[in-house]
Amino acid sequence: MKFYNREKELDQxxxxxxxxxxxxxxxxxxGRRRIGKTSLLKKDMEGQLAIYLFVAKKSEPLLCQEFVAAVQSTLSVPVFGKISRLKDFFAWVLELSKALNFTLILDEFQEFKLINPAIFSDIQNLWDANKGESRLNLIFCGSMYSMMKDIFENSKEPLFARATAKLIIKPFEMQVLKQILGDANPAYQNEDLLAFFALTGGVAKYVENFISAGAWTLETMLEEIFSLNSLFLDEGKNTLIEEFGRDYTTYFSVLSLIANSKTSRPEIESILETSVGPFLEKLENDFGLIRKIRPILAKPSGRIVKYEIADNFLSFWFRFIFTNYSAVEIGNFEFLKAQVRRDYPTFSGKMLERYFMETFKESLAYSELGSYWERGNLNKIDLVALNNLEKKALLAEIKVNPSKISLSELKSKSSNLAAKLQGFDLEYRGLSLENM
Structure with missing residues (x-):
């Protein structure tokens, strides 16, 4: 698949x-695994004096041997003596950068924590001592969100406040997904676009896999997911077990319940029969996997709170694959596809709400976006978009099938919210598959 988008990141x-x-x-x-960080950095390297190094789980001397060879090959510089410690490697690179301006990329940087955790203090000392004379463009890339955040944002860690810039690589935006699907299949239908968005979430690797396999409809995507040796079947485990460590079973249970519509803390705790507050907090703040949702205009301290999995594919994985993992292990793919077909209308309805939320966000026409509901999950309004400058508000009902939208019912259940929006020009709208 050709390289798409990322113009903002490349410019930065x-x-x-x-x-x-x-x-x-x-x-x-x-950025999360599969998001396209390495492809982005390699694209930026094109035509530049740049060295890409992957931090594999190897011994320190072996890594140093590989790293030194890569630097010598690119820069055509000698090395005096044998370098077998990472500390000495970074000291050598910083010395070289005083005479040469070049880029050095270290991918999966967080792995140093397992190889030699002292290297972070060594890098701090070397950086502080040499950065005044250096002309090094040093890039640390990592997919273990919690570890990378801890290394660079924990005030107790040596590299805290040392970075001069940070890029968080996010999924493809809606317009890019439309472009990719349109290039692959110009005759695509809106239901194909919804499935493409729902099952990939704009994650580059998943998009690439479907496009390469010619999987452009829900059925062909399901064939690709539920097949022998499929990338997708173990993806949740491969992506998250290392992040969560020994507590992964509890984290997986919480995520599975959220994916299956148990979205409040009391609901989750009643099923697991244990307090999950610390797990929810870490899933939101340390791992960035869930987000807390309050009704629009609610106070930040309000007690009406829901949670949702932020990543579309992980929502799908925990809803359909993890929940039925026994069927995965015995290879009963027909059963799994039948489960998806049965429950896809509900799942795709939630994804359509997310689609329009993202589309309205990308329009940059509103100052606040969210949904609304009242205690007991009553009077739910799928999308509320506010422009506080122009005093305009859009209240929308979102259904896959437009025949199920009732604007009169929307206005009726919006009465309490409308009272809070006095002075706003209110617009009521129905959004469906047809509006994608």
């Missing part, structure tokens, strides 16, 4: 690279 990396010609730069690039 270009500006950082230009700054490094006169002052050393340390950039942190973070």
């Amino acid at each position: 990396l270009r500006k950082i690279r230009l700054r490094s010609a006169t002052a050393a730069q340390m950039t942190v690039v973070i």
Whole structure:
């Protein structure tokens, strides 16, 4: 698949690279696995004096041997003596950068924590001592969100406040997904676009897999997901077990319940029969996997709170694959596809709400976006978009099938919210598959 989008990120990396010609730069690039971080960095390297290093789980001397060979090959520089410690490697690179302006990328940087955790203090000391004379464009890239955040944002860690820039790589936006699907299948239908969005969430690797396999409809995507040796079947485990460590079973249970519409803390705790407050807090703040949702206009301290999984594919994985993992293990793919077909209308309805929320966000026409409901999950309004400058408000009912939308019912259940929006020009709208 050709390289799509990322113009903003490439422009930011270009500006950082230009700054490094006169002052050393340390950039942190973070994003979930499969999001396209490595492809982005390699695209930025094209035509530049740049070295890409992957931090594999190897011994320190072996890594140093590989790293030194890569630097020598690219820069055509000698090395005096044998380098078998990472500390000495970074000291050598920083010395080279005093005469040469180049980019050094270290991918999966967080793995150093397992190989030699002292290296973070070594890098801090070397950076502080040499950055004044250095012209190094140093990029640390990682997919373990919690570990990368801890390394660079924990005030007790040596590299705290050392980075000069941070890029968080996010999924493709809606317009890019439409472009990709349109290039692959110009005759695609809106239900194909919804399935493409719902099952990939704009994650580059999943998008690439479906496009390469010619899977452009729900049925062909399901065939690709539920097949022997499929990338997707173990993806949740592969992506998250290392993040969660020994508590992964509890985290997985919480995520599975949220994916299956148990979205409040009391609901989750009543089923698991244990307090999950610390787990929810970490899933939201440390791992960035869930988000807390309050009714629009509610106070930040309000007690009416729901949770949702932020990642579309992980929502699908926990809803359909993890919940039925026994069927995965015995290879009963027909059963799994039948489960998806049965429950897809409900799942796709939630994804359609998310689709329009993202589309309205990307329009930059509103100052606040959210949904609304009252205690007991009553009077739910799927999308509320406010423009506080122009005093305009859009209240929308979202259904896959437009025949199920009732604007009179929407107005009726919006009465309490409308009272809170006095002075706003209110617009009521129905949004369906037809409006994608």
